[in-house]
Amino acid sequence: MDNNGSELDACTCHTYNWLGMDPVAQIIKRFGGIRPMARKLTRALGQRVPPTTVQGWAQRGIIPASRQVDVLFAAKAEGLTLGPENFFASESGPCELSDVRNAGHELLTVHEMGAADRMAMEGGTPGIDLMEAAGSGVAQVIMDRFQPCPTVVLCGPGNNGGDGFIIACHLADAGWLVEVALLGEKSALDGDAAIAAQCWRDMSGAVAPLSVAALRGTGLIVDALFGAGLNRAIGGVAREVVEAAAASGQPVVAVDIPSGVDGDSGLVLGVAAAAGLTVTFFRKKPGHLLMPGKALAGEVVVIDIGIPGSVLNCIRSATFENTPELWVNDFPWPDFNAHKYSRGHLVIGGGSEMTGAAQLAARAGLRIGAGLVTIACGPKAVPTYTSSMPAVLTATLERSGDFAAYLEDSRRRAILLGPGYGVDRKTHTHVLTALALGKLVCLDADALTVFVGRSSELFAAIAANSDAGGATVLTPHEGEFARLFPGLSGRGKLARARMAAAESNAIVLIKGSDTVIAAPDGRAVINANAPPDLATGGTGDVLSGLIAGLLAQGVAPFEATSMAVWIHGRAAAEFGPGLIAEDLTDCLPGVLRGLRQGAF
Secondary structure: OOOOOOOOOOOOOOOOOOOOOOHHHHHHHHOOOHHHHHHHHHHHHOOOOOHHHHHHHHHHOOOOHHHHHHHHHHHHHOOOOOOHHHHOOOOOOOOOHHHOOOOOOEOOOHHHHHHHHHHHHHOOOOHHHHHHHHHHHHHHHHHHHOOOOOEEEEEOOOHHHHHHHHHHHHHHHOOOOEEEEEOOOHHHOOHHHHHHHHHHHHOOOOEEEOOHHHHOOOOEEEEEOOOOOOOOOOOHHHHHHHHHHHHOOOOEEEEOOOOOEOOOOOOEOOOOOOOOEEEEEOOOOHHHOOOOHHHHHOEEEEEOOOOOHHHHHHHOOOEEEOOHHHOHHHOOOOOOOOOOOOOOEEEEEOOOOOHHHHHHHHHHHHHOOOOEEEEEEOHHHHHHHHHHOOOOEEEEOOOOOHHHHHHOOOOOOEEEEOOOOOOOHHHHHHHHHHHOOOOEEEEOOHHHHOOOOOHHHHHHHHHHHHHOOOEEEEOOOHHHHHHHOHHHOOOOHHHHHHHHHHHHOOEEEEOOOOOEEEOOOOOEEEOOOOOHHHOOOOHHHHHHHHHHHHHHOOOOHHHHHHHHHHHHHHHHHHHOOOOOHHHHHHHHHHHHHHHHOOOO
């Protein structure tokens, strides 16, 4: 069973697959997504096809033969090129790792990594060979990074400890002074871990009981106590040793993940010692990128241990590290036929008092490529906006219906509400107005806070917007998220984002140094490139402007949000210390140039 209690059968598990290997996922993508496909089927067939039906096809990875003719009929009505062959995987068989566009950026849960190990062994690779490759690989990374020094390897009672014994063997064989401390009795070891321990003993290696005393006189600590699958708080002597390692000031190398860090959530189970270097296997896990695991893992190195990449075709992870390889081919670079209307018109709600927020967002929207950006605001604020940014248009809102009237033009396709807009009735009304028009809507800051205590009203409006052909992106920080989704507290960030996306039917972005983006269909990315310098006022307004600017250009909401978050982080990193929000947009041309040239 996986962490959600659903059964995982290695090669019959089907999820909505962002890698694009699943033919059903490809068909749904052609229709524009699950809800758009349901709407188009309903329109073509004259009878309602609920989104849950399409969601079921996505989850099972198959469209029943009885419904395939309906899908072909709807595709023809929508002008989509689709044939019977599109319902089946290519006859060339499962794609190899090199065929997968996003290969290497998958993040595997503990359960999925266990499935990868199991499939490798079922495919003919003995478990002890995987352990040998893991241990020797970690040892090599250590020898590449450190000078020989007295080293203690802390071994746990499972396979992580088995890796530790192999590491000790290779370091000792290279002339390092190595000691091994084991949690539990040697006689309790079994399977591959017992074989690995015997290899160490065959080298006349002593095994000491795990204790704080084992850390004395060491120059390097190798943490092979517990891997990512730990499911309980560390206690007893293991806790004492981990605490002592954390306080020792000695460099720590973690095997797989620092002991005590949950591999799926990044949360700490009791206690964990920060590592300067973590060596993991095959693919990273979410816990390597989610706080506080991200900070505790230090530099993360992924090594190959012989698991074939083709196992990913069966696992089909829906979680990825956010990198340009995932979306750069979808970036809306202008061509020679482009003009300001074809590049999209973004409308931003401008506050009357905190005018800086909308200005930051508007500048970001222009920089990221929106053809036109208009700030819609009250008459008193118009001079402020017109005098500060000549390239930005203004629309004066004097009467209650002016906002809706302005948005009637179909060319005004994307709307950003929230930054500096005020927590008041106007914001509440304008959000509902925008969501009633089938537009691409990004809601941030005040546009989220105004719905605290009445989130169900917001979610109903988002669903109606989706049914009308629109889409919505929510961009809360942790405080805003907790107020808008009070029932989701106490869970890991990735799980909360996914549940919030499913509940709201929106793309949900939870900000932070470990920003998570989740879609209602289950896809998620974790961003890892944001520097601490972004912790300053106004940077969130820039981010929402980037997202909305990409939406205006027709980029799909999940991809637009992923692009914006990575570009935002990269711009901050390029500027460096002393960053203020205004600096971000000045750095964007260099980042975009690098993206276009394939420099990242």
